[in-house]
Amino acid sequence: MTTSNKETLLLVDGMALMFRAFYASAASGYIRRTKAGLPTNAIYGFMRYFWDAVEKFSPSHVACCWDLGSKTFRTEQFAAYKGNRSEAPDDLIPQFAVILEVMDSLGIPNISAQGYEADDCIGTLASIYCQDMDVLVLTGDHDMLQLVNDCTSVIIMKKGHGNYMVYTPDSLMEEKQLLPRQIIDVKALMGDPSDNYPGVRGIGEKTAVKLVQEYHDVEGILANLEALSKGVRTKIETDLDMLHLSRQLATIKCDVELACQIDECRLELNHALIASKFEELEMKSICAWMGVAVV
Template identity: 75%
Template structure:
């Protein structure tokens, strides 16, 4: 065993979370960065600032970026209202989706997605696979990802502003929320998720859901102890059992997809010239300097 070998660590990037965060953080000012030809690039620029800051801080040896695809997912098949409250992406953001992926390709970072599934499911599946051989760090703003935390998988939640992170391990998750990773799924099953537009049990909010999960351990534990619940809470659960089970199913991130991405295929290996050329094309040469890249 070579003790001098660099410790291997993969960063799984929630491309959707970073892209939307980058777009809205700058769009709120009313100014949209554009190339001379009129291509909006504010999300591209912001994405790279968020992304590269995390790379510098967490120093991964491997990186993968995961994305949603257009089209219906299996969750929308299960529940027609799933994410039905989401508004269309802003016109200025739509063309930047492909451009960000092109930038990641210029960095030799694979863009991964899977028809019928979400970026979360790709991340869950890759985390499950890669954690058998290296430490896994998931970069996101989505607290649903906390269900993926384990002894070899950390979830990095991006906080407001650049460079502000909360890194969750099983211990810090328990300390902050008094929940295990799997209990995040039970919590969502009970209280639902307004962002993803599924209801959970009508009339049960986060406070009650948290108390029930902490007391009984899981939805199964709660259902096995219905007699010990208050009449009000018991009635709400009994009246909404089907939605409770459906909401729990919707909340659970899939970790068993056959995602095509090998460890060798996502090892970080930049060619500065390719990256610099891409940034020059996008009229953001300052990004190359900020990343510390110099043409050989």
């Protein structure tokens, strides 16, 4: 992780935390609810993940980024993008609106942009603020590793609470022998089943990584097609258009128009507001973790 005298901005992948929190608790078959019947298991789990990261990494500023819907510029480029995903569970859907209210009560901006994903909002904010601050990205999505640089670290949440892998350029190279931008080229070749784009059919992660390590990027691979085995060359030539499209789909946009002033992101808790919100949600225990007095 970056170490300096700069202030630190934590960018939270809200969608990743919500889905992780929901499924981690729903797996037991028990869904936490208020007396009125509102499901709150994802909100409760989200706060556990989120506040643990705040305590561990001590950011001075926080923003939380969200997807707005299924239609984005990527679905315009490739209609099947994320087309394999099922609808969110019924018990999760009402919790999305409530977690936005919870973030509001914490004074944390909820950031999104029509036609873009949370990843693009995170990439844009990281790009804007990392010149003057250390930026940390909290997510479970390895696609975000393309954002790693000297002032942006990506915190990948691993199984269990408080278990993280923090990626810097050095740790990324040590673990994967890849530069951050090469993450995009690997995805272009192998595709992404979770996002439902194929890359080059027949090329898996192992071959994709090997090709990128040897030839640096897609351009380097295409310039050296004659040096490749006939099987690999034929696969690439057959799916050349999809290779280029998959690369576009895999690339996080870092120039989205966003309204987010850094002063609005400073983490300054209004204890009365927080206590009121968590009392309404019947989650006073969260106030205890946060050191917020319940009146």
